[in-house]
Amino acid sequence: MEYSPSVLGQMLFTGALMGSIYGAVAMGFSLIFGVAKIVNFAHGGVVVWVMYGVLLAARSGVAHPYVAGLVAIPLCYWIGHGVQRTLMARVSAMSDDMQIIYTFGLLLVLTYMAQFFFGPDVHYLPTSGRSVEFGGVVLQAETIIAGALALGSALALHAFLSRTWLGKAIRASADNRRGAMLIGLDVTRLSRVAMALSFALAALAGTILITVTTFYPLRAFELAVLAFVIVVLGGMDNVFASFVAGVLIGMLEALGTLIFSPSIAQMAIYALIFAVLLVRPQGLLSRQATK
Amino acid sequence: MKSTFWLPLLVVFTLMAASVPFWGSGYSINLLTQIFLFGFLAAAWNFMALTGLVSLGHAAFFGVGGYATAWIYLNGGANLVVGALTGMALAMFLAFVVYWMAFRSGLRGIYFSGLTLVLAEALRFAAINTPALGRSQGLELVSLHLPPYLLYGLTVALLLLTVAGTWWLLRSPLGYRLQAVRENEGAAEALGVHTFRVKLAATLLSAGLVAIGGALHAVLLRFVEPESDFGLSLSLNLLLGTFLGGTGTVLGPPIGILVLFGLREGIARLGELLALGSSGIYALQQVLYGAVLMLVVVALPDGLVTRVQRWWITSRGASAQTRPAAASPDSSRAAPAVRPAPPAAMSPQARLRDDSPSAANTPYLEVIDVSRSFRGITALTNVSFELCRGEILGLIGPNGAGKTTMFNVISGIFPAQRGEVRFKGERLSALAPHQVCHRGVARTFQIVQPFAALTVLENALIGALARHARIAEAREAALAALAQVDLHAKRDLPATSLTLQDRKMLEFARALATGPELILLDEVMAGLNESEKSQIADKILEIRDTGVSFLLVEHNMRAVMQLSDRIVVLDHGKVVATGLPSEIAHDPGVISVYLGRSLAHAPVSRAA
C-alpha cells in the first residue's frame, strides 16, 4: 500500500482535530465521574440539545454559531449547577447499576425529546467553504477552529484544575472524597461546580461539533458510547488524559478509515477498548496501579 | 404461600393463551406472539440479572441466534432447528469466552456494563461489514412461511417454561447461591460458594436462552438486520421490562414487558388522536421508556411485582393481627417438628469426638512463618503460632498490628507471601476462600452483612449448601444451626429485621451450617452491651463443647481474657507473646505494647 505523505498528513491532521473534539466531549463525562462519582450517560444528550439550540439560532439568523455557543456555555454552566442540586445529588448515593440505569433513562428522555421536537432528520450547518492548504493537506476552516477551541478548552481546564485552589479542591475530592470532607472541604459544593463545568464543556463540545459534522437525535447515543470508550482508554482519574485519549481515538479512526473503511475503523476501536477493559481497566494513561 | 397465589394465575393465563388462536385475528396473534417473545427474552435476561450484574449488551447473543438461524436457513438447506441450536451454541461459546475473561479480571459496575455494550456494538459493526450477512440490509427469509399458530404456540411454551424454570431455579441450590453472590460476594465465598462458577453458569444460561429468542424473532419477522438484532434499543427493552417488573423475581419480567407494551400502545393511540405521525409517536414512546427507567430507580427499585406482593402481604397482615390470642396453639402447630439442637446430627462435630489421647494436643491449625506485605508496608513478619483441637485461641494486639490480615491470609482472601498455613496437616495457604470453607474452616466478618433479601433460614441455608448438595438435607442442617444459636423461632423473618445481636448470631449460624471444625471470629463482640457480650461468650463455649475450635480476634480485653484458653499477641506484624491469659495480662512486654515501656513496670496494686 502506498500512501503519499500528503494523504498521510491529511489523515493525521484530520484525525487529530476530530479527536480533539471527541476529547472535548469526553472531558465533561470524565470530570463528573471523577468528582461526583456519577456515570452520566446523559452527557451525550446534553451535547445534542446544545447542537439543536445552536442550529436554531443559526438557522433563524439570530446568531452566528460561535456566538450562540458563547451564550450556551454559561447558560449550561448555570443549568448544570441546578441539575446537580436537584436530580444528581440523589444519584451519587445510588449503587453503580442504579446510576447506569437512571442516567441511561435520562439519556433516552433527552434524545427522544429532541427527536419529538425536531424530528429524526439529519441536520447540518452549511460550511463557509474556507479552507487552509499546506503541503498537500487540505483542512476546512471550521475543523481547524473547532480543534483549536477544543485544545484551548482542554488546556484551560487543565490549568484550572492544576493551578487554582478550587481546581485542586475538585481534584482532591475526586481523589479521596472522605479525606476531603474530613479536612473541611465542601464536597457538595465542589460536586456542583464539577457538574456545572461538565455541562459547560458539553455546550462547548456541541457548539464545535455542529460546525463540522452532521447530526441527528441518535447522535446522543453515539456520543455517550464514545465518551465512555475514550474515558476507559484514558483512565477515569485524569481529565486531561481523557482529552489525549480522544485525540488518539480520532487518529485511530482516521487511520482505520484510510486503510479499510469507516465502520471497520469503528470495530477496531471497539476491539481495542475490549482488550483494554479486560487487561487494564484503569486506562492506558492512568497512573493508578489497580482499578 | 406465594405459590398458591401465583399458581391459579398461571393456570388461568395458560387457558386464556391456549384459547386465543380460536378467536384472535392475525394481527392480535402476531402482537401477542411478540409480547410473549419479549416476555421470554426478559425472563432470560433476568437470569443474568440474578448475579447482580447489569448487561447492556444482551443484543449480542440475540443477534448471534438470529443471524445464525437466518444464515443456516438460507445456506444450509432450510433447517431451522439446526440453525437455532447452532445459534444457541455459538452464543453460549461467546458468552463463555467473554465472561470468563471479565470475571477473571474482576470487572464490575460501569466497566462490566460498558464491556457488554462494546461487545454488542462491535458485533453490530461486524454485521454491517460482512457481505455474507447482508451488510446493513441484513438477511431476508423470503421463502419462509410458517403458520402463525405454530410460532404463537412456541413462544407461549417457551415463556411458560422459562417462568417455571425461574421459579425452580430460585429454589435450587444454584438459585440460592446466586442470590448470595448478588448480595455479598465476599461473604458468599467465605461460605463455600464457588462464585466464579455460579456467575458463569447464570450468564451462560441467559445467553443461550436469549439466542433462542433471537432465532424465534428472526423466524417471526422473517428478516435479520444489524440495527434491530444487535442494536442498543433491543438491549434496553429487555433491561426495561425486567427492571420494571422486578429483577430477580419469577413473574416480574413478563409482567414488566406486558406493562411496557400497554404503555406503548397507549402512546400510539394518544399519538393518533393528536395526529403526531409515526416518528413522533415512536419518540414519545422512547421518552416514556426513559422516564419509566428513572422513576423505577427512584421509586420502585425492586420492581412492580415485589411492590404488589408487599402490599398484598401487608393488607393481609392487617387482618391477621386479630389472631394473637390464638397464637399459642397455632404457633406450636405452625412450627414444623421443632428439632431440639441435636449435637448428634452435626456429623462433622460428632466425628471429632475422637478419643485417642494424643488427638487433643495435635496442632490443628498451624501458622508457620507467615509474612505478608502490601505495597511496601509490611503487615505480617514471620508469624508463627498453633491452635490445638478444641481450643479457643485469642489473637490480640493494638490497632494495625496485623490481626485482620492474619485472618484474611488464613481464610484465603490473600495468599501468604512467605511461610504457610496448614490445617489438619494439609496446606491451606494456596486455597481460595470457598475451598478453605470446604476444608472445614469457616469465618465471620467484622461488619455483619446478612444476605438482606433472604430470610434468616435462607441465610443459614447458603452455609449449609457448602456441605449438602440437596436442598432438603441442607435445610435440616440450617435449621439445626439456627437452633444452636437460638434463632430457630425467627427463621422465617427477613434477615434485615434482626437486632445487631441477632445478626451476629446469624453470622455465627451461617458459619456453623457449613459444618466447620474451626471458626474464625472477627470482632464478634463489637457494638454489643455487657449482657449481649456474655450471651455470645456463653454460646461460643457451648459450641466449643460440641467439638468446634475457635480463633478469635477481639478488642474487648475482658472478653478475650475470660474466653480464651491461650492468647497470641501481635504488634506491628510480629508475635510478641504467646501464653495463658493470666501470663499475658502481666507480661511486661505485652503491657508495653499497649501502654509503653514506662508503665510496663508500674507496680500492680491488686493481685490478678
Place this chain on the structure above:
Amino acid sequence: MSTTTDPILSVEDLHVKYGLFEAVFGVSFEVGPGEAVCLLGSNGAGKSTSLRAVLGAQPIAAGRVRFLGDDVTGATAEAITARGMIYVPEGRELFPSMTVQENLELGAITREARARTRESMELACELFPILAKRRGQLAGTLSGGQQQMVAIARGLMGRPRLLMLDEPSLGLAPVVVEQVYAALGQIVGSGTPIILVEQHVHHALELCHRGYVLEGGRIVQHGSTAELAGSDRLRSAYLGVD
C-alpha cells in the same frame, strides 16, 4: 492553673449512634487555651467516634459542642473547620495522586489561611525538614511516617485554633513515632491547643497535660496525665484485668 478564660472546646454529654448501636454514651470533655488533652482507650472505646462527632463529620444523637464560645452542635464539618477546628484524620487520608505541595496547599481552608500560605509552608518545612525535599512527590508514594508528617503539616496550614489528631502513631514504626511526637511537642510548645486520640498510651501521656480514659463508649477516668500514668484503671481499661 486558673481558667478565667473559657475553654476552647467544651463537649457536654455527647451521644453518638451508628445506625443500630450506640457507640458513645454521654461523654463530656474540654480543652482549655494552650492545653494538650488526650483521649485514651482501647480500640472500639469510642475515641475516634467522639472526635468525628465533635468535628461534625458524624451525626450527633444528643449532647452539646461549644467551640470558641459558640454552640456548633450539628454544624457541618466544613463550617466547623472554617472556624479553626482542624482535624488530622485517622489513617492520614491524604490525596494520593496529588503532590505533597498540593496536599499542603489544600490544608489552607479559609481565605485568611490561604493568604498566608507561603508563611505556613515555611513553618511546616521547619517542623518537618523532610517535606521540603519531597514537595513534588506524589503523596501516595510516601512512606507511612512521611504521610503522617504531611497530614499534620496539612492541618497546620489551616492556622488551627484547635488541632485534632486521630491516632497519629497508627501503623508507624516506633522510631518514626518518636519523630512525629517530637514535632507534636513543638506544636504544643508553640501554644496551639491540641486534642489527641491515641491507642499507644505512653507518648500521649508524655505530650499532654490532661487526659480522659474511655471504655465502652464512656469516660471511666480523667485527670492530669501524671495522675493517669500512676493509675491501674488505665491498665485495666486496656488489658481487661482488674
